Amino acid sequence: MSTPCFGALQARILRDGKCLPGGILKVDGFINHQIDPDLLEQMSVEFIRRFASVEFNKILTIEASGIAPAIMLGFLLHLPVVFAKKKKPSTMDNMLTTSVFSFTKNRSYDVCCSKDFLKPSDKVLFIDDFLANGNAAKGIIDLVQQAGAQLAGMGFLIEKSFQHGGDYLREQGIKVESLAVIKSLDNCTIEFA
Ligand code: 5GP
Secondary structure: OOOOOOHHHHHHHHHHOEEEOOOEEEOHHHHHOOOOHHHHHHHHHHHHHHOOOOOOOEEEEEOOOOHHHHHHHHHHHOOOEEEEEOOOOOOOOOEEEEEEEEOOOOEEEEEEEEOOOOOOOOEEEEEEEEEOOOHHHHHHHHHHHHHOOEEEEEEEEEEEHHHOHHHHHHHOOOOEEEEEEEEEOHHHOOEEO
16 A cells, blocks of 8 residues: 655645656755755655654765755754765765766766765665656665665655656665655646555
């Protein structure tokens, strides 16, 4: 049985979300450009509820759009937040690197994280804004495995289930929680699961 959508986010998507051709949902007015901190807080509280049975000591995300929701969750739980970087800093060695294909940009990019902040003793909860085909999530799984750390779960604000990344992650036995699940954006109509 799937978990129901988080009502406050669902209502906001219906009010302010915009469909773009190619199955893209624009949420620039409250998540991706202008940010609504009150909604972020409510969503983080919902993540805390949904991951209450899971043990983790660190929150991991990918820059840039995952950082705000990850920070809010880390703030509420008093846990450190690490974001995987999309450009390797020249000052950083001791790096873990993986390649991620971006569906919105239609190209691959490298994602990296310092071994100083992702260690074998870490149990990480991954947080991101969108789950689509699951490529960013697969990159994160690779980084976590390279580090010898444990993946405690993956939380997404919005899952587009018609792109099936969530199916793949759940088949791997990963605990995946998405606060709003969209099953179709056909004809620019937002249809929730
Ligand atoms: P995936 O790697 O799961 O295919 O896509 C996830 C990443 O692509 C997210 O981190 C997000 O930044 C971006 N993304 C995928 N679909 C959408 C979308 O419909 N709208 C926006 N704004 N970003 C998306």
